[in-house]
Amino acid sequence: MMAGKAKRLSPVFVLVLAILCFVVGAAAGFLGAARDNYLSPVDEYAEIANHGRRGKVNAGGDVGGDLQIHFLELGNYYTGDCVYIKAGDTDVLIDAGSKSSSVPTISAYLDQYVTDNKLEYVIVTHAHEDHYAGFAAKNGIFDLYECEIIIDFAMTNKDPSKGMQKNYLAKRDAEVAAGATHYTAQDCVDTPDFVLADGITMKILDSYYYTHEDKHTENNYSVCMLLTEGENNYLFTGDLEEDGEQYLVEMNDLPEVVLYKAGHHGSKTSSSDALLSVIKPQIVCVCCCAGSSEYTPTEANKFPTQAFIDRVAPYTDQVFVTSLCESDDDKSFTSMNGNITVCSDGTRVWVVCSASDLILSETPWFEEKRTRPAAWQH
Numbered sequence: 001m002m003a004g005k006a007k008r009l010s011p012v013f014v015l016v017l018a019i020l021c022f023v024v025g026a027a028a029g030f031l032g033a034a035r036d037n038y039l040s041p042v043d044e045y046a047e048i049a050n051h052g053r054r055g056k057v058n059a060g061g062d063v064g065g066d067l068q069i070h071f072l073e074l075g076n077y078y079t080g081d082c083v084y085i086k087a088g089d090t091d092v093l094i095d096a097g098s099k100s101s102s103v104p105t106i107s108a109y110l111d112q113y114v115t116d117n118k119l120e121y122v123i124v125t126h127a128h129e130d131h132y133a134g135f136a137a138k139n140g141i142f143d144l145y146e147c148e149i150i151i152d153f154a155m156t157n158k159d160p161s162k163g164m165q166k167n168y169l170a171k172r173d174a175e176v177a178a179g180a181t182h183y184t185a186q187d188c189v190d191t192p193d194f195v196l197a198d199g200i201t202m203k204i205l206d207s208y209y210y211t212h213e214d215k216h217t218e219n220n221y222s223v224c225m226l227l228t229e230g231e232n233n234y235l236f237t238g239d240l241e242e243d244g245e246q247y248l249v250e251m252n253d254l255p256e257v258v259l260y261k262a263g264h265h266g267s268k269t270s271s272s273d274a275l276l277s278v279i280k281p282q283i284v285c286v287c288c289c290a291g292s293s294e295y296t297p298t299e300a301n302k303f304p305t306q307a308f309i310d311r312v313a314p315y316t317d318q319v320f321v322t323s324l325c326e327s328d329d330d331k332s333f334t335s336m337n338g339n340i341t342v343c344s345d346g347t348r349v350w351v352v353c354s355a356s357d358l359i360l361s362e363t364p365w366f367e368e369k370r371t372r373p374a375a376w377q378h
């Protein structure tokens with residue numbers, strides 16, 4: 001009898017219950033929507049970029065924003081650099097490696113974005129094939145595009161009358177004869193920053209080896225550049241080596257950076273603590289064919305090296321790599337992240353990858369070939 005009585009709920013109670021259900025449901029829906037918004041690729045990344053929070057970049061959004069920095073795959077097994085920057089309507093190309101055979105891959109990529117066949121700025125960091133082959137090549141970058149301003153290395157150990165250096169100089173000088181302006185990096189050190197677009201500037205940094213010889217390596221002659229949009233900075237140091245980085249820190253007032261192009265393809269001899277402790281990068285992009293034996297048979301020293309990973313790990317786990325070696329025997333390769341694009345709309349920064357969205361520490365290659373540093377422990 002008591003049970004029967006309990007089943008009869010008063011109409012007022014039912015009404016209150018219904019209102020309560022509606023309110024709770026609506027609130028949950030609202031919170032759900034807000035949460036979805038917050039976790040959109042752009043906003044999640046903004047959190048990381050603005051507050052240095054660690055976490056996975058929710059990559060997979062669209063390429064966009066008024067500043068885009070593209071790290072290109074090169075269409076072959078060989079490690080090399082090619083970075084394309086789109087700042088408003090201004091097109092900047094840094095390097096064109098890894099081989100002369102990379103040019104069709106590079107130009108097919110550029111032609112998606114460069115609609116007027118004109119590169120406003122070309123930077124050639126140093127006289128190594130994996131950086132300047134595409135400029136020295138027949139039907140190379142200088143043949144395919146009108147290049148307005150060419151900024152290249154102030155020093156080299158290469159013989160100007162021989163090989164690729166001879167070809168590079170001939171192609172560059174022909175472009176200058178056709179109307180391009182040429183500066184060495186040293187010419188740009190004390191000049192005002194280049195304005196690429198409204199609020200986006202490019203500074204050629206001062207570097208010891210623009211004016212001092214290094215008989216051991218071309219790498220230290222690398223042109224170094226800082227790109228700035230508002231609070232966000234982006235650093236490119238070519239293949240600068242550890243001692244060159246030490247000078248770079250001493251000779252420039254370097255800021256903390258959102259993005260750092262891993263020096264020298266993630267070599268053990270670059271990305272030193274002296275540099276990293278100043279720039280504290282939030283995103284690191286490595287241009288290389290991960291795990292290939294092109295430069296060394298020693299597993300830990302293949303790009304990106306264990307030493308590089310160990311030094312970068314305390315600052316960020318947002319490390320992206322262009323390509324992956326499949327076999328040294330037949331020189332086959334595949335994409336790791338593929339073409340990597342770091343996009344900015346002035347405050348928010350996000351990463352778009354053409355292949356996998358996995359950060360380096362999540363990749364099967366890392367699991368198999370590298371030791372997880374303490375900072376990247378789960």
Ligand SMILES: [Zn+2]
Binds near residue numbers: 081128130239264
């Ligand atoms: Zn290189």
